[in-house]
Amino acid sequence: MASSTTPLNAARSSRQLLTQPGQLCQNSQLFRDRYQVLKALGRGGFGITFLARDVSLPGSPLCVIKQLCPKMDNPAVLKRASERFEREAKTLSQLGSHASIPRLLDYFQVEGEFYLVQEYVRGYTLAKQVKQNGPFSELAVKHFLRELLPILGYVHQQQVIHRDIKPPNLIRCEDDGRLVLIDFGAVKERIVEAGETTHKTATTQFVGTVGFAPPEQLALRPTYASDLYAVGVTCLYMLTGKPPMEFEYDAYTGEMLWEDYVHVSDHFGKILAKLLRVSLRDRYTSVEQVQRALDLEPYLDNLADCMNVNRRLSASGAAEAVVEPAPRFSPFAQTAQQIRQWRSRLQQRQQGQTWNNGELVSSGFWG
Secondary structure: OHHHHHHHHHHHHHHHHHOHHHHOOOOOOOEOOOEEEEEEEEEEOOEEEEEEEEOOOOOOOEEEEEEEOOOOOOHHHHHHHHHHHHHHHHHHHHHOOOOOOOOEEEEEEEOOEEEEEEEOOOEEEHHHHHHHHOOOOHHHHHHHHHHHHHHHHHHHHOOOOOOOOOHHHEEEEOOOOOEEEOOOHHHHHHHHHHOOOOHHHHHHOOOOOEOOEOHHHHOOOOOHHHHHHHHHHHHHHHHHOOOHHHOEEOOOOOOEEOHHHOOOOHHHHHHHHHHOOOOOOOOOOOHHHHHHHHHHHHHHHHHHHHHOEEEEEOOOOOEEEEEOOOOOOOHHHHHHHHHHHHHHHHHHHHHOEEEEOOEEEEOOOOO
16 A cells, blocks of 8 residues: 555655746745745645745745646646636635635635735634544533524625635634634636546546535535535534544445434434435535524523414313424424414414304413
């Protein structure tokens, strides 16, 4: 196994050194006469990320330089990729107006390479936090969701699908404690699409992370619900410390078999289950749906008391409770039906009247 990975690692290292920022690491020479490249932060199939200082600004603040995509020799392909890069960079710039998304400071092209310069967020990733401190409690994961969902809702409102939500892309800022979402896959995907010339290449250029990406994203058809699936997998990682590939999967449905590893309340378990549905038809389709489900929890006991119990008069005239069996509907459909029934009974009490065999008669109904 070691012999097979060594050439790959060597190739990645040589690629890093061949890039212009890579050649300037720990060098006094500046990249674009502005950026002092300090070190490589990471690399992957779509490029390399560098930590740098912008010496043109007071205090030479830290920033992150992201190099996207290898060089394209075909002029037509390069032109198409360049146009898409411009559009996606402008979208990323608009997203950066949110406090929990790094600001885009600059973007440019150098010798057929695409570069983004973003705000450097000093902090630690969610993955590092779980590794150091162990799994989160249910309460802590709910708090995390209440932080993340508004950020993701803002991203979706801008008609952007993140495509790569996972613990390493969520940073807790050391300065003010805010949660920050980084590394949008949308820009990388658009540039890759511009370089696709055959059906074969289109099927192999997947943007995302295996295990966190649902089937429709693997098939290059991501939706907003794809990000919600990744949120569900991230919650599982927080609760268990287990990455998704360590779970078993149902061979017939493709569903992740996670229930035996997680001990949460029934209500939160249902939320997780719906986030992790393989079928888009059964999964949450919007951030607002997940938020409503979380907000409903404090009221479940009161709703159960006023909706699942009717009262009727016994033969002696005393009111007695009758527990109605729960209909076999989804939780939301069941709740909606119960609210309609409760409102109907309330209206009857207020009117003090009801219908019997087509005639209006006075009622002895007491609720």
